Amino acid sequence: MASLRDLKRQIGSIKNIAKVTEALQTVSAVKFRKAENRVRKARPYAENVEQMMRDVARSATGSSPHLAGREVRRVAVAAITADRGLAGGFNAQVLRRTQRLRDELGGEVVQVASGRKATAFFRFRRVELAEVYTGFSDNPTYEKAREIGQGLTRLFDEEEADEVYLVYNRFESALTQRPVVTRLLPVAREEDDEGRGGDGVVAASYFEYVPDAETVLRNLVPRYVETMVWQALLESAAGEHGARMTAMKNATDNANDLARDLTLRMNKARQAQITQEILEIVGGAEALAAS
Amino acid sequence: MTEGREREGGRQLFCRIITPQEVVFDDDVDMVVARIADGELGVLVDHAPVVSTVEIGDVRITQGDERRVYATSDGFFKVSENLVQLLVEEAVPADEIDVNEAEDRVEEAERELGEVSEGDEEEGAKKERARIERRRKMGENLARVARRYGNEG
Numbered sequence: 001m002a003s004l005r006d007l008k009r010q011i012g013s014i015k016n017i018a019k020v021t022e023a024l025q026t027v028s029a030v031k032f033r034k035a036e037n038r039v040r041k042a043r044p045y046a047e048n049v050e051q052m053m054r055d056v057a058r059s060a061t062g063s064s065p066h067l068a069g070r071e072v073r074r075v076a077v078a079a080i081t082a083d084r085g086l087a088g089g090f091n092a093q094v095l096r097r098t099q100r101l102r103d104e105l106g107g108e109v110v111q112v113a114s115g116r117k118a119t120a121f122f123r124f125r126r127v128e129l130a131e132v133y134t135g136f137s138d139n140p141t142y143e144k145a146r147e148i149g150q151g152l153t154r155l156f157d158e159e160e161a162d163e164v165y166l167v168y169n170r171f172e173s174a175l176t177q178r179p180v181v182t183r184l185l186p187v188a189r190e191e192d193d194e195g196r197g198g199d200g201v202v203a204a205s206y207f208e209y210v211p212d213a214e215t216v217l218r219n220l221v222p223r224y225v226e227t228m229v230w231q232a233l234l235e236s237a238a239g240e241h242g243a244r245m246t247a248m249k250n251a252t253d254n255a256n257d258l259a260r261d262l263t264l265r266m267n268k269a270r271q272a273q274i275t276q277e278i279l280e281i282v283g284g285a286e287a288l289a290a291s
Numbered sequence: 292m293t294e295g296r297e298r299e300g301g302r303q304l305f306c307r308i309i310t311p312q313e314v315v316f317d318d319d320v321d322m323v324v325a326r327i328a329d330g331e332l333g334v335l336v337d338h339a340p341v342v343s344t345v346e347i348g349d350v351r352i353t354q355g356d357e358r359r360v361y362a363t364s365d366g367f368f369k370v371s372e373n374l375v376q377l378l379v380e381e382a383v384p385a386d387e388i389d390v391n392e393a394e395d396r397v398e399e400a401e402r403e404l405g406e407v408s409e410g411d412e413e414e415g416a417k418k419e420r421a422r423i424e425r426r427r428k429m430g431e432n433l434a435r436v437a438r439r440y441g442n443e444g
Contacts, residue, residue: 042311045312045314046311048378052369142312145311206371207369208339208341209341209342209343210327210341211343213342215328223366230311
């Protein structure tokens, strides 16, 4: 059994850890609320860009590789993680999903990493990284999304990759972030648009495009990719703070449980020691009285 | 997603200006004027559906006797079912533009442009130059809109 002094020291350090994790939890909670708000406010833009992409994709004639695709020889995969850990399985689950996608795709994969955790993961496995973006995961700017988006579009346009995938944590709540895979390029043509029923054919000629659908398409594609990346960065940031908040709450709870158990043990040990001492004194006194 | 909103008595035109950060403007209006790919376009109620790009410039919205002007970056424009939508990266109300800040932006961009453009014909440098050029144009645009429409109130 550990000595009284050892127990005391253990309890002290566990309580210190609990203080640190609790502080982190509080900070993450504040950042989480901010990030969640940003995601919510940014959604209309992403939804409308996506809608416009679907409309234009239906109307554009000619065979743009952005829509029709081409024979797939190489595939680009962009993984978005956080820069920092202490967020439970947040980073690991995206990287696991990315690894699985790479295995499924087989063949040659052009890997792009956003976030220090992704960068470290692939460097450790000696996977060559085509592009690396770090230093903004907890508070992304649109400027960064544009940089990444343009990088991805360039990979496709210069035929370094014939398909472009994005893997990131979709934020569902503070407790759950789900790793998702989306294909950015070529843009998936949706056969039946939800909510529009069977009027897809009518919708094709519904809009007047100025100057024409192909020009709008050419301008829209890079912006569409940027927007999807932007949305992913925001979702990932909110998820990161949520995951960290949850992880730190668990850590704090665990530390407090542990401290309680140890305190109980310490009190028992102290009590046992006192009892022992009393027994010794009484034993000694009786021995003296007997003699 | 549905376009066109609930019409409250009679036909009404709506306008929404949306940036990657947030919805900047969302209200019923009488007229919207924007610079689309082939020139300025004024939209009144029951306009035919159009999709186009917009250039760096301004969007003017008329509501009754009131006029609101936004300095906008480039982006996309769509009218459909009496809803005008502008998807732009930046949209600043004319009366909230800080002219000094806009001019600083132009100066900064010009300085950076000088640093990058020295004989560098590499692909990356070209992209960088285009990016800075856009920032310069937007800065000039902000200053222009602020001077012209800033004190209308």
